[in-house]
Amino acid sequence: MTKRLSIALCQINPTVGDIPGNRALIRASRAKAQTLGADLAVFPELCLTGYPPEDLVLRDAFLDWVQETVEDLARETADGGPALLVGAPWREDGQRFNAALLLDGGVIAGRALKHHLPNYGVFDEKRVFDIGPLPDPIPFRGAQLGVLVCEDMWFPDVAGHLAEKGADMLVIPNGSPYDVEKDEARLFHARGRVAETNLPLLYVNQICGQDELVFDGASFVVNGDGELRLQAPRWAEDLSLAVLSKGGDGWSVEAGGRAPMPSRWEDIYQAMTLGLRDYVTKNGFPGVVLGLSGGIDSAISAAVAVDALGADKVHCVMMPSPYTSRESLEDAAECARLLGTRLDEVNIGPAMEAFDAMLAPVFAGQAPGITEENIQSRSRGLTLMAISNKLGPMLLTTGNKSEMSVGYATLYGDMCGGYSVLKDVYKTTVFALCRWRNAHKPVGALGPEGAVMPERVITKPPSAELRPDQKDEDSLPPYDELDLILHMMIEEQQGISAIVSKTGLDRAKVERVWTLLQRAEYKRRQAPPGVKITELSFGRERRYPLTNAYKG
Known part of the structure; x- marks a missing residue:
């Protein structure tokens, strides 16, 4: 026996x-x-x-x-x-x-x-x-x-x-x-x-x-x-x-052996890294290309890509417009330097001028607005897709869950791409991950020791830079409030009244977030896949009707 x-x-x-x-x-x-x-x-x-x-x-x-x-x-x-x-x-x-x-x-x-x-x-x-x-x-x-x-x-x-x-x-x-x-x-x-x-x-x-x-x-x-x-x-x-x-x-x-368990932030970072590495390598892509704007989302996406694939397989592109700040140009260049990646600059000003001229007869008498902002984003998306098509790397999308939840993203613009490591990562978590990665090199990472982005990328107010002096909080609640509301709506599946009662937030603000969440469903249906991080991710796990009159 x-x-x-x-x-x-x-x-x-x-x-x-x-x-x-x-x-x-x-x-x-x-x-x-x-x-x-x-x-x-x-x-x-x-x-x-x-x-x-x-x-x-x-x-x-x-x-x-x-x-x-x-x-x-x-x-x-x-x-x-x-x-x-x-x-x-x-x-x-x-x-x-x-x-x-x-x-x-x-x-x-x-x-x-x-x-x-x-x-x-x-x-x-x-x-x-x-x-x-x-x-x-x-x-x-x-x-x-x-x-x-x-x-x-x-x-x-x-x-x-x-x-x-x-x-x-x-x-x-x-x-x-x-x-x-x-x-x-x-x-x-x-x-x-x-x-x-x-x-x-x-x-x-x-x-x-x-x-x-x-x-x-x-x-x-x-x-x-x-x-x-x-x-x-x-x-x-x-x-x-x-x-x-x-x-x-x-x-x-x-x-037997007892391997140490990672911290919460390392877990999330490693999940993003592994998800990207296996998606790129198992599907035979030679690497990735992404727009490096000087902002926090593209900075952490580039860091994950370098840690997953190596700096030689990550191609960064800065695409300035007339509204791009000198700080953003400097921060993108410093991110690329710290990570050791290739950085090209492609100015989208000529594309903006071309679209203005093309559409002038149709838009006659109309004031500039969101449409022109979206044209900038779509010009960048077209540029990055062209580089992907010509040179072979997969386009990495850089939008986060907070933005995708409320539709603060441009279809066929910054939503272009084959994969997104931040798709299920809220903006407040992005800030925490950036601070964690600047202080720690993950086990198995192919990127550098030390900081991977300048401190200013983390501390400056987030902005799409599609118009003068634009800030995300001009259009959205502060991210700590927005992410709290979204987590309660999405992961906890709570209604408007319950959220107002439990948080004390203004009802009109919560109702607006609900409306934005519902209206953006058609965008999310067309978004690239991304790594599941939370208990309830967009895509196959959360399926809401596109035509939906429910008020929460």
Whole structure:
């Protein structure tokens, strides 16, 4: 009877759809686990296909390839090395399941089918998968593995069923995306399942960026008494070994490594960095180009890009107009110098003059206003898209969540681009991130030590500089008030009356923010993707009708 098991937690970075590449990652991790003496290597949810695979699961040819690859991996385990617990979409009796498959001794030795399919927020698994039955424990070398796939850990019934059926431990492959509140929730539910079953729990999460989602790793092991016994690092690929031994009271976990957890600001910054790095590299772009205005949003976007990709893959462009201040020119140049990036200057004055002349007959008798301001923004967007088309880098958009919430952005202008690292980051958080990055270089960052932007970029009043002496607060409430209102409206989904009652803010101000939020929905539908940071991001997670008369 086995009384000791070594289990490798394989925190890998798969790519959706890249079955050969993901198989290579699994093989490499298995080889490393074997050198460490592991009996079993556990991988994240759907690691063979990448997560989430979305409608790829509906393609029979794709699932045929998955099955062939699983069978090949299973045959390789006949060599006497570590067994594999691999996540993959799996067909049985004409149904499609989200499965964790135990590969051992040359065969598929067992499987668990996901029982709770998330169908909220960014998840829509019920669209592509069928509900699996409550899983039974999987025998493994004298022990009984209680395997729960990701969401199954968030409910007591699956763990309770496994414990009742004789499971010795809970093993949980995950594809759990990051948001600022997720870490506490994971550990809370893990400890809840441990308290209910008195079984040790091993939690394995992937580390990657996938479209608008980022996965932070941070795999962990909790003993049967609820004590955290192993903590893998966040924001890095990793293989950690958990050693379990069987005593008179069942299985327990020996103390393992405890990676330090980042601060809130480093977490957010690392999420933006990983999301951009994987989006650019996995989609084959040679780098990024962005407009560097001398303002805070483009400064932090450029810093993230350099930390993610390296200065040689970041092309900055300053596009002055007659309203651009000398300070902005100086600050953009200093940002580029500190980061070590290329900086070109393209004056949009001639484009503004050309549009004025072109449109003069149509606009005769009309006073200049917002239209002319938008023409400036669109001239910049056109310029940046031309550089992207000609030279190849992806255009990085620099707008933040506060602006996108209220429509303080120009469609086909500063909203042009392929990806946005600030899409789910409020302006007040942008200020905090800039101060944090000027004082800290993140682990793994490719950018420089020390400050990445001059202090003036952070302290001067934000301005679009589309007219003389323009300031953001000419059009919007102060950002501390605006962000408070928006967070209550979006993440907390509170109505106008409740916000007024709880904050004491002027009702007319709150009503105006609500109106702006609703009216800007059509812009957000056409915005580029961006990294999910908060509990409720725009895009697939928050879907409101374009035509909407509801008053809040």
